[in-house]
Amino acid sequence: MWHELFLIPFLTGLCLAILLPLVGSYLRLREEWLAALAYAHVAAAGALLALVAGVAPALGGVALAGLAGAGKRLFARRLSGGSSHALLLLGGWASAVLLAANHPLAERLGHALFDGQLYFSDAGQLWLVGLASLGALGILWRWSAPLLLNHLYPDFFRIRGLSIWPVEHGFDLLAALVLALATMSMGVMGAFALVFVPPWLAFRRGGSWRGGLAWAVGIGLLAYLVAFALALGLDQPFGPVLGLVLIVMGLVIA
Amino acid sequence: MNSLLVLDKVVAGWQGPATRPIDLRLGAGEVVGLSGPNGVGKSTLLAALAGRASVFAGEVIRQPGLRLALQTQDIPPLQGLPLSGRELLALTGAGSEGLPPWLLGHLDSRLDRLSGGQRHYLALWAVLQAPADLVLLDEPTNNLDAAGVAYLTEHLRDRAATGAGILVVSHDAAFVAAVCDRVVTMESPHVA
Numbered sequence: 001m002w003h004e005l006f007l008i009p010f011l012t013g014l015c016l017a018i019l020l021p022l023v024g025s026y027l028r029l030r031e032e033w034l035a036a037l038a039y040a041h042v043a044a045a046g047a048l049l050a051l052v053a054g055v056a057p058a059l060g061g062v063a064l065a066g067l068a069g070a071g072k073r074l075f076a077r078r079l080s081g082g083s084s085h086a087l088l089l090l091g092g093w094a095s096a097v098l099l100a101a102n103h104p105l106a107e108r109l110g111h112a113l114f115d116g117q118l119y120f121s122d123a124g125q126l127w128l129v130g131l132a133s134l135g136a137l138g139i140l141w142r143w144s145a146p147l148l149l150n151h152l153y154p155d156f157f158r159i160r161g162l163s164i165w166p167v168e169h170g171f172d173l174l175a176a177l178v179l180a181l182a183t184m185s186m187g188v189m190g191a192f193a194l195v196f197v198p199p200w201l202a203f204r205r206g207g208s209w210r211g212g213l214a215w216a217v218g219i220g221l222l223a224y225l226v227a228f229a230l231a232l233g234l235d236q237p238f239g240p241v242l243g244l245v246l247i248v249m250g251l252v253i254a
Numbered sequence: 255m256n257s258l259l260v261l262d263k264v265v266a267g268w269q270g271p272a273t274r275p276i277d278l279r280l281g282a283g284e285v286v287g288l289s290g291p292n293g294v295g296k297s298t299l300l301a302a303l304a305g306r307a308s309v310f311a312g313e314v315i316r317q318p319g320l321r322l323a324l325q326t327q328d329i330p331p332l333q334g335l336p337l338s339g340r341e342l343l344a345l346t347g348a349g350s351e352g353l354p355p356w357l358l359g360h361l362d363s364r365l366d367r368l369s370g371g372q373r374h375y376l377a378l379w380a381v382l383q384a385p386a387d388l389v390l391l392d393e394p395t396n397n398l399d400a401a402g403v404a405y406l407t408e409h410l411r412d413r414a415a416t417g418a419g420i421l422v423v424s425h426d427a428a429f430v431a432a433v434c435d436r437v438v439t440m441e442s443p444h445v446a
Contacts, residue, residue: 207362
């Protein structure tokens with residue numbers, strides 16, 4: 001297992017197993033968990049589009065998801081109540097399936113993205129995910145209090161003449177980019193499972209915000225380790241195994 | 255007295271004017287009540303001062319650099335959120351010193367596992383004790399029992415003694431009479 005062939009994918013997934021539950025906790029705080037699924041699908045479509053255009057798929061995935069995260073506020077007035085996320089999800093899914101259906105190379109990558117094959121990660125991806133994880137953790141640490149305050153007391157910043165929009169928009173972009181990187185590494189549903197299930201359980205079990213974040217990371221890490229070992233031992237695609245492990249953990253813990 | 259806030263014939267409202275012109279002056283260390291029957295626009299005026307609603311006429315003069323704190327009738331969305339009382343106070347910069355004894359033992363509990371009154375008092379405390387020069391309170395006694403109202407009355411006087419100005423909207427006449435230095439009565443905009 002610790003052979004380099006598996007060590008690099010293992011470490012890539014390990015970074016994401018820490019980061020995704022944390023990002024998911026703030027998405028859940030903002031009642032935007034559907035955004036994770038939307039960004040993952042948009043990233044998949046972006047990767048396939050880039051492949052067809054002869055560009056690096058990871059670049060396309062990150063770019064399109066980042067564009068979706070940054071641009072969704074432009075339509076916020078017309079698309080309230082999570083509609084923007086639902087439309088992004090549908091658009092990303094439809095585009096990805098159509099691209100995969102009409103291009104042989106895109107079909108192979110499409111299968112990998114939707115199956116969630118973590119074992120294709122290479123050293124370049126590990127570096128990218130590792131550095132992005134460190135950066136994202138630092139940003140989340142700085143933005144945690146403003147995000148919580150703005151959720152609980154929406155007038156707090158405005159009446160003091162302070163701007164909250166850089167944090168609000170910045171978090172949209174951060175979530176989109178993290179989900180794009182995760183989708184490139186562990187597939188659409190694997191990334192979504194780590195964003196959705198650990199925070200869901202943490203919000204039920206955590207005794208405080210810090211405690212909740214610790215629960216989320218702990219559940220994410222445990223599920224990841226079990227799923228990695230199971231998928232490797234049973235020679236199964238990683239994403240669905242991770243999804244099933246998290247469901248079982250959810251039923252036990254919730 | 256150093257005026258934190260001066261209202262000169264201010265008419266406030268949401269889509270259109272909803273109050274009669276009102277004059278008001280509030281100094282540091284003062285607690286002023288806004289009273290009047292339902293529908294005269296007390297909460298609307300408070301919302302306009304906080305920038306949530308609009309000022310359609312008159313002038314609002316704030317002391318330069320004035321720091322505001324606002325408690326609205328909207329309850330912070332705490333249900334289902336793993337957040338402790340201590341964390342809530344830390345977020346707004348409010349201290350726990352002076353909290354009622356019946357809340358001190360619950361600071362490390364999740365807020366959504368406290369009673370409605372305890373939760374409301376902590377959410378109110380987080381606003382009241384946040385660093386601010388002028389505190390706007392909209393029906394602060396909602397959801398509080400008699401002990402809570404008595405404690406709040408005492409604490410508002412202590413808060414004003416630190417130099418903060420406090421503007422209170424409340425339907426509780428006894429509370430207003432007990433806590434306020436002055437009461438400004440608003441009249442219905444529909445009476446000629």
